[in-house]
Amino acid sequence: MNKSVISFCGLLLLLGLVPETLFSQITKSNYNYQEAFNPFFYTNNGNEYRSASGMPGPKYWQNAVDYKIAAKLNDQTHEISGTVTLEYTNNSPDELDFIWLQLDQNMFSQEGRGHQIVPLTKSRYGDAQSDFDGGYDIKSVKLSSGKDAEHLITDTRMQVFLPEPLKPNGGKTTISIDYSYIVPTYGADRTGVLKTQNGEIFAIAQWFPRVAVYDDILGWNVVPYTGPGEFYLEYGNYEVDITAPANHIVVLGGELLNPQEVYTPEQLKRLEQAKKSDKTVIIRSAEEVTQASSRPQGKKELTWKFRLEKAHDVAWASSPAFIIDGAKINLPSGKSSLALSAYPVESNGGNAWERSTEYTKASIEFYSKLLMEYPYPAAVNVAANLGGMEYPGIVFCSYKSKAAGLWGVTDHEFGHIWFPMIVGSNERFHAWMDEGFNTFINDLSTEAFNGGEYYRPMGDANRLAQALTRPDLEPIMSTPQSMQERNIGTLAYVKPGFGLTLLRNEILGPERFDRAFKAYIDRWAYKHPTPDDFFRTIENVAGENLNWFWRGWFKYNWRFDQAVRRVAYEGNDPANGVLITVDNLEKLPMPVVVDITTKSGDTHRVRLPVEIWERNSSWTFRYPSTEEVIAVQLDPDKVYPDHNPENNRWEAPAK
Incomplete structure (x- = not known):
């Protein structure tokens, strides 16, 4: 044995650490602190459009579009026909020679890319009718001059060429499109037709040509619609006229402008009651659904007129089968909104849709x-x-849902009003920025609802880690189109939602996180944030460098595994304190939480910051115990995603 080895062993003996024990408990670590804490997480500096602090820059811009739509539903043929007139404003610094529009219904044509890539196995992103041949019939595309516009349709996109470039910094153009299409029975779980005993329910979405986003990130966003990736659209105002059979009731999320023309006098009276009531008011009862008197008489069709402002999409539903009820939504400013539910008799009763308005409110x-x-x-x-x-x-929710299931889906879908309806992230690329954020806030809402009626705590995060960090998972920051369909629930919803919970509860603390999270919403309301805008906002407002967390949890699919390697007394005497060595065995670092239990039965908690891993894969700390330690437990509350908790505990050998 050479002199240096003898000296090293002598030092260990002085510390009360036996070399044989040390060597026998070494486990190979996959951790690389230079990789985990590499400072160069961001690939772009801040600029005049997007600040390095996460705020919109002083010259941030986005384009806008206002729509006027007149459409008609043929409930016999399931055809929607209409005219959409759009006024597009180019606020960008660029001249635009053409405008791209989204034609999502073309996914349901036999030639649609989305239709062609639906697997033979069961998939959410298709139509139950395998022989269904849908898609838009674009009858005309005209400019404000009345002249036909040159246009080119490619799958779910239409390029409209302008006779003169659209000027930057406020240039406007108007385009009118006549179109029709057949509503798919089951349109990729976004739109569809439900048969009920009292008639069909038409859930109508992606139902008109919509302008694609032109932004400072990619220019025109022209990723085709294939089902998994949802939407990325410009904000504006909508005026919508829907003509439907007179026995139908039509609902849309905007203001109904002509209620006196489309409801009966009794329904109008009940509607006004609902606007003032904290309890659910029946506007059209289950018994009345089959009564002709529950609809205005003397006409075959009625036109429902709506207005919706500051939105990036519009959808609606129509049916003769609707029970309608409503209640007042109380808002913090003192204003109010109206919660409405529309559902068939099959969904009524047994703790089901009769509580929908309560849940919505x-x-x-x-x-x-x-x-x-x-x-x-x-x-x-x-x-x-x-x-x-x-x-x-x-929102559209399953007519079969009830109890906790109906609360959960209602709460989740309305949570989307904030992500991505208010905070307009790009769902085609970053599903986690709406689904994951929404999953996170849903947990807070469910805990608060009705004294926690449906709340079930997440429980053991160690066990959850087995699913969230499986080696075969793609990273969260993959597009939904490039995830295995079976992984989308994990990667778009659960894993990012859990990541925010971890960041709030364990890494930053609720006070710092909540302030930063709200700042992100305030900054990017009705705008188009990117992942970097979110990451930078949280770091700047909370005052924390989190590149190790963004990198490991979001950019890559890194696993986490801390382990107790060694417990030994300083000077081999329990009265002198105990030395505890913790290893970081996988690529993801995290703070350390340790419970130390002494012979008297007392348990003491020690917290160590994540910075202990900035230049170490193993860390030894001293705890000033004055008696024997009988147990050391890492992550005692099981809140960290440690996929191998078996090495988290040390117990003193029995004497």
């Missing part, structure tokens, strides 16, 4: 206090043949 009131006030005059929950889908002011 509670959800929106909670988020309005926690985040930002709800912006729309109505919040409509529609029972449909969809699992759950959100649009501004209106």
Whole structure:
């Protein structure tokens, strides 16, 4: 044995550490602190459009579009026909030679890319009718001059060429499009037609040509719609006229402008009562659904007129089968909105949709206090043949849902009003920025609702880590189109939602996190944030460098595993204190929480910051115990995603 080894062993013996014990408990670590704490997380510096602090820059811009739509529903052929007139404003610094529009219904044509890539196995992103051949019939595209506009349709996109470049910094153009399409029975769980005993329920979305986003990140965002990636759209105002059979009731998330023309006098009276009531008011009862007198008489069709402002989409539903009820939503400013539910008799009773308005009201009131006030005059929950889908002011939820399931889907879909309806992130690329954020706030809302009626705590995060950090998972920061469909629930919803919970409760603390999270919403309301804008805002407002967390949890699929390697007394005497060595065995670092139990039965908690891993893969700390230690437990509350908790505990050998 050479002299240096003898000296090293002598030092260990002085500390009361036996070399044989040390060597026998060494476990190979995959951790690389230079990789984890590499300071160069951001690939771009701040600029005049997007500040390095996460705020919109002094020259931030985004384009805008206002829509006027007149459409008609043929409930016999399931055809929607209409005219959409859009006024587009180019606030960018660039001249635009053309405008791209989204034609989402083309996914349901036999030639649609989205249709062609639906697997033979069961998939959410298709249509139950395998032989269904849908898509838009674009009858005309005209400029404000009345002349036909040159245009080119490619799958779910249409390029409209302008006769003269659209000027930057406020240039405007108007385009009118006549179109029609057949509503798919089950349109990728976003839109569809449900048969009920009293007629069909039409849940109508992605139902008109919509302008694509032109931004400072990619220019035109022209990723085709194939189902998994949802939406990225410009904000504006909507005037919508829907003509439907007179026995139908039509609901939309905006302001109904002509209620006296489309409701009966008794329904109008009840509607006014609902606007003032904290309890659910029946506007059209289950018994009245089959009564002709519950609809205005003497006409075959009625036109429903709506207005929706400051929104980036609009959707609606129509049916002769609707029970309608409503209640007042109380907002923090003293203003109010109207919660409405529309559902068939099959969904009524047994702790099911008769509580939908109660759930809608509670959800929106909670988020309005926690985040930002709800912006729309109505919040409509529609029972449909969809699992759950959100649009501004209106959501579609499964008609089969009840109890905790109905609360959960209602709360989740209305949570989307804040992400991405108010905070307009790019869902085609960053599903986690709406689904994950929403999953996070849903947990807070469910805990608060009705004394926790449906709340079930997350429980053991160690066990959850087995699913969240499986080696075969793609990173969170993958597009939904490039995730295995079976992984989307984990990667877009659960894992980012848990990540925010971890950041709030364990890394930053609620006070710092809540202030930063709300700042992100305030900064980016009705704007288009990127992941960097979110990351930078949290870091700047909370005052914390979190590149190790963003990198490991969001950018990569890194695992986490801390282990107790050694427990030994200083000078081999329990009265001198205990030395505890903890290893970081996987690529993701985290703070350390340790419970130390002494012979007398007392338990003492020690917290160590994540910075101990900035230049170490193993860390020894001293705890000033004065008696024997009988147990050391890492992550005692099981709040960290440690996928291998077996090495988290040390117990003194029995004497």
